[in-house]
Amino acid sequence: MKKGVILGWILLPLCSVAQQQLTLPDAITIALKNSLDIQVAKNSLQQNSILNNYGVAGGLPTVSATATDNEQITTINQEFANTTRNTKRSNVATNNLSAGLTGSILLFNGYKVIATKSRLEQLEQQSKQVLNSQVQNLLASVMTAYFDVVRQQSYIKTINQSIEVAKQKLEIIKTQQSVGMANNADLFQAQLDVNALLQSQQSQELVISQSKTELLRLLTLKADSTITVQDTITVDNGVLLETIENRLTTNPDIAAAAQQVTINEYIVKETAAQRYPALRANGGYSFVYNKSAAGDTRLNNSYGPTVGLSLTVPIYYGSAYKRQQQVAEIDVKNAGLQKQILERDYSANMIKTYQAYVSSMQQLDREKGNYGLARQLLDLVLQRFQLKQATIVEVRQAQQSFEEAGYRLVNLNFAAKSAEIELKRVGSLLQ
Numbered sequence: 001m002k003k004g005v006i007l008g009w010i011l012l013p014l015c016s017v018a019q020q021q022l023t024l025p026d027a028i029t030i031a032l033k034n035s036l037d038i039q040v041a042k043n044s045l046q047q048n049s050i051l052n053n054y055g056v057a058g059g060l061p062t063v064s065a066t067a068t069d070n071e072q073i074t075t076i077n078q079e080f081a082n083t084t085r086n087t088k089r090s091n092v093a094t095n096n097l098s099a100g101l102t103g104s105i106l107l108f109n110g111y112k113v114i115a116t117k118s119r120l121e122q123l124e125q126q127s128k129q130v131l132n133s134q135v136q137n138l139l140a141s142v143m144t145a146y147f148d149v150v151r152q153q154s155y156i157k158t159i160n161q162s163i164e165v166a167k168q169k170l171e172i173i174k175t176q177q178s179v180g181m182a183n184n185a186d187l188f189q190a191q192l193d194v195n196a197l198l199q200s201q202q203s204q205e206l207v208i209s210q211s212k213t214e215l216l217r218l219l220t221l222k223a224d225s226t227i228t229v230q231d232t233i234t235v236d237n238g239v240l241l242e243t244i245e246n247r248l249t250t251n252p253d254i255a256a257a258a259q260q261v262t263i264n265e266y267i268v269k270e271t272a273a274q275r276y277p278a279l280r281a282n283g284g285y286s287f288v289y290n291k292s293a294a295g296d297t298r299l300n301n302s303y304g305p306t307v308g309l310s311l312t313v314p315i316y317y318g319s320a321y322k323r324q325q326q327v328a329e330i331d332v333k334n335a336g337l338q339k340q341i342l343e344r345d346y347s348a349n350m351i352k353t354y355q356a357y358v359s360s361m362q363q364l365d366r367e368k369g370n371y372g373l374a375r376q377l378l379d380l381v382l383q384r385f386q387l388k389q390a391t392i393v394e395v396r397q398a399q400q401s402f403e404e405a406g407y408r409l410v411n412l413n414f415a416a417k418s419a420e421i422e423l424k425r426v427g428s429l430l431q
Contacts, residue, residue: 034220102284110276158406357419
């Protein structure tokens, strides 16, 4: 992503969209700034970045403090061999106060901490790839939707040109009829042709409005916002299949799938570590204060540091850990298979898209020539019609040829551009 695009997030006011022409760089900038999907991906990355810590993995010391203070009213009845020491009292006030500070650190647990920390690092890296994938997908969607608006507007330009011809044809017939050289049938047919084209124009305006609404949705702007798109579809004819194939391994979706294999491998190590002994070092400081108003022990006060080791040896857990490890190993295999499926599908789609790209580019030059010929034919037939050397049916046929040539040219241009965008998305080349 270019720095200029990032700066544009801050510098471009959203209100300008309703006041000026929306260019493709503007659309990309606004989409990247407003995208809710990208915000979700960024939040997921932030979560995994926070969790990527040795403390979360269990490798840092834990320290806790406790304190208890109990006041009691008790009845004491004590009898001793020496009867002079016998005590029997009611409503005796006693106080038990204890406090302590304990700390513990894991020394060994089958390298589970190392495996967990490595897994957390991979999760963070995977989140970055997911974010990159969201950015590339959004750029592709915005570009395709933007050029779809251009395509639909190009359609209506062809319709408008055909309307002008139909109106000229109608005026010619009216002029010829005024001197007795045309009949009402031609007049009615010419008027019907104009009305049909006007209806097509109105229908196409609806399609343009809906295409703009879809673009606004991708930009996360109000659906009723007013935008003006004045652009042409220019196709990059320098996209090479070899370049895309070489960059396929850097595709964020495939990279994330590869990282999932590694993540599952670390889960196997974490699960296997549960079958090993765990050794912890413990230390702390304790304080105990017990006081009673009566009884054999009136005051008991102790305090001091403590230090020690604790060893936990798993002997038998119903083979649960072994079975969990076996399931985790199967997850590794499945992740590897899913990665292969993804690579297979991406490779096949890349080939098909490139084939469509090459075919569209090859047809494009030819169709440009056909469009020019259709325009010349229409002008020629209209001139012959004005001289009564062509019929109204011939004019209609020339109009249809012109419209169809215009539609084919626009569709080929859009198809080539869509294929170019998809190939660059696969190769993570969109900016």
